[in-house]
Amino acid sequence: MKQREPIVAIATPYGESAIGVVRLSGLGVLEKVLPFVNVKKPRPRYAHLVKLFDEKGEQIDEGIMIYYQAPKSYTGEEMVEFFLHGNPIILKKVVELFLRNGVRMAQRGEFTKRAFLNGKMDLIQAEAVGDLIGAKSELALSSALRQLRGELSQIISPLRERLLNLSAFVEASIEFEEQDIPTLSQEEILRSLQEIEKSIQSLLATVKMGEFLRKGLNLAIVGKPNVGKSSLFNRLLGTQRAIVTDVPGTTRDFLQEPINLEGIPINLIDTAGIRHSTDPVEQIGIQRSVEKLKSAHLILFVAEAHKPLQAEDLYIHSLVKDKNHIVVLNKVDLGLWDGHRERFENFVAVSAKEGEGLDELKKTILETIGTTSGEGLYISIRHADLLQKSLEVIKLLADRIQKEEVSPEILMLYLREAQHYLDELIGEITTEELLGEIFSNFCIGK
Numbered sequence: 001m002k003q004r005e006p007i008v009a010i011a012t013p014y015g016e017s018a019i020g021v022v023r024l025s026g027l028g029v030l031e032k033v034l035p036f037v038n039v040k041k042p043r044p045r046y047a048h049l050v051k052l053f054d055e056k057g058e059q060i061d062e063g064i065m066i067y068y069q070a071p072k073s074y075t076g077e078e079m080v081e082f083f084l085h086g087n088p089i090i091l092k093k094v095v096e097l098f099l100r101n102g103v104r105m106a107q108r109g110e111f112t113k114r115a116f117l118n119g120k121m122d123l124i125q126a127e128a129v130g131d132l133i134g135a136k137s138e139l140a141l142s143s144a145l146r147q148l149r150g151e152l153s154q155i156i157s158p159l160r161e162r163l164l165n166l167s168a169f170v171e172a173s174i175e176f177e178e179q180d181i182p183t184l185s186q187e188e189i190l191r192s193l194q195e196i197e198k199s200i201q202s203l204l205a206t207v208k209m210g211e212f213l214r215k216g217l218n219l220a221i222v223g224k225p226n227v228g229k230s231s232l233f234n235r236l237l238g239t240q241r242a243i244v245t246d247v248p249g250t251t252r253d254f255l256q257e258p259i260n261l262e263g264i265p266i267n268l269i270d271t272a273g274i275r276h277s278t279d280p281v282e283q284i285g286i287q288r289s290v291e292k293l294k295s296a297h298l299i300l301f302v303a304e305a306h307k308p309l310q311a312e313d314l315y316i317h318s319l320v321k322d323k324n325h326i327v328v329l330n331k332v333d334l335g336l337w338d339g340h341r342e343r344f345e346n347f348v349a350v351s352a353k354e355g356e357g358l359d360e361l362k363k364t365i366l367e368t369i370g371t372t373s374g375e376g377l378y379i380s381i382r383h384a385d386l387l388q389k390s391l392e393v394i395k396l397l398a399d400r401i402q403k404e405e406v407s408p409e410i411l412m413l414y415l416r417e418a419q420h421y422l423d424e425l426i427g428e429i430t431t432e433e434l435l436g437e438i439f440s441n442f443c444i445g446k
């Protein structure tokens with residue numbers, strides 16, 4: 001286990017709290033700490049009540065100190081954690097004390113990065129630490145926790161090992177050509193490749209949901225003025241956040257609020273009604289509506305249930321019809337015009353005013369997102385990128401094998417490349433750049 005230079009950080013959020021945590025990790029941190037506490041020989045993993053002093057012997061605070069002997073710590077290095085009074089001034093003083101005495105400030109995610117570098121977890125698990133802290137819903141949380149426990153790694157690592165095994169067989173057949181050693185036929189290799197292909201495909205199918213869970217899904221409510229977009233927004237939100245009036249053009253700028261549908265974090269966006277307008281302020285609002293419509297993952301296209309579609313409805317529908325959208329016919333308490341059934345294959349009739357059809361709308365939203373795939377484990381864009389690259393190489397090789405007898409040397413080339421991407425995925429191979437990218441999204445102190 002490698003011990004790196006000592007680092008320090010506050011591990012709890014800024015502000016007043018019952019307890020504030022300062023943590024240190026690295027080579028010789030205990031030695032750095034001992035001159036400033038009134039315990040001389042701390043027992044590892046034992047909660048010591050200590051007084052903490054500065055260089056002049058003035059007491060800074062009193063609290064709990066835990067010392068972790070390497071390698072039995074989060075980072076695998078020697079660590080010390082202080083649980084002090086949660087006053088930002090105290091915590092700052094403590095950090096500054098150590099900064100003056102040979103310890104440097106930790107970078108974002110540096111504790112977890114060291115845990116990864118010391119083999120305490122693989123890269124996929126380290127990423128899960130960030131996901132776990134940032135999770136905005138129950139489902140995101142449980143997915144991150146399973147990833148942290150290594151469940152995703154346990155699906156990906158065997159794929160990598162299978163490729164490794166195939167390479168080993170092929171390599172042996174090159175090296176020991178003359179000798180009588182077991183080799184794999186091209187058909188056997190092909191079958192293996194196809195199985196790996198299938199596993200990768202099913203992992204890839206979870207990325208969309210994974211991204212929604214990590215970043216939230218943008219759900220935009222669009223339609224012409226006065227159809228009840230803001231009323232629907234308020235209904236889904238459960239509060240009277242948006243202004244509702246019978247004046248067309250009430251909503252001038254878009255509004256965005258987080259909601260949680262069955263564990264999926266959603267950014268719900270109410271927009272200004274789209275119509276032809278000469279009012280410069282309204283024009284800007286409408287322009288923003290169109291932008292929101294373009295960037296949304298899912299659109300609720302709202303029109304009035306009791307009336308035929310107007311020219312503006314038709315125009316807006318033409319903007320959304322090739323996108324992921326749901327037709328919502330609002331004000332069904334006033335009736336449902338028959339012509340809608342002919343025009344739309346599917347729609348949800350609701351009354352934002354009375355609450356009718358809201359449950360069906362939520363159900364339709366969830367179905368459209370497709371929440372069922374993944375069985376609770378969802379990959380990220382980074383994972384998908386590398387899996388995709390690996391998959392492409394595997395497919396190319398499978399194609400070639402089906403067409404011709406492929407030489408062992410060529411087989412090796414392909415197999416190694418496919419494996420290389422999975423190495424990167426798990427963190428068998430890493431670059432400083434990649435680690436920087438991953439851990440810079442963490443908070444300081446983690």
Ligand SMILES: Nc1nc2c(ncn2[C@@H]2O[C@H](COP(=O)(O)OP(=O)(O)OP(=O)(O)O)[C@@H](O)[C@H]2O)c(=O)[nH]1
Pocket residue numbers: 223224225226227228229230231232243244245246247248249250251252271272273274330331332333334350351352353354
């Ligand atoms: N009867 C009935 N009236 C509704 C319903 N939903 C909204 N309204 C009324 O329709 C009018 C417009 O509602 P808003 O929610 O402000 O409509 P909007 O689409 O946000 O309008 P703009 O912001 O102007 O684009 C208000 O008078 C609402 O009370 C409904 O389900 N039934």
Ligand SMILES: [Mg+2]
Pocket residue numbers: 229230231242243250251271272273
């Ligand atoms: Mg509105």
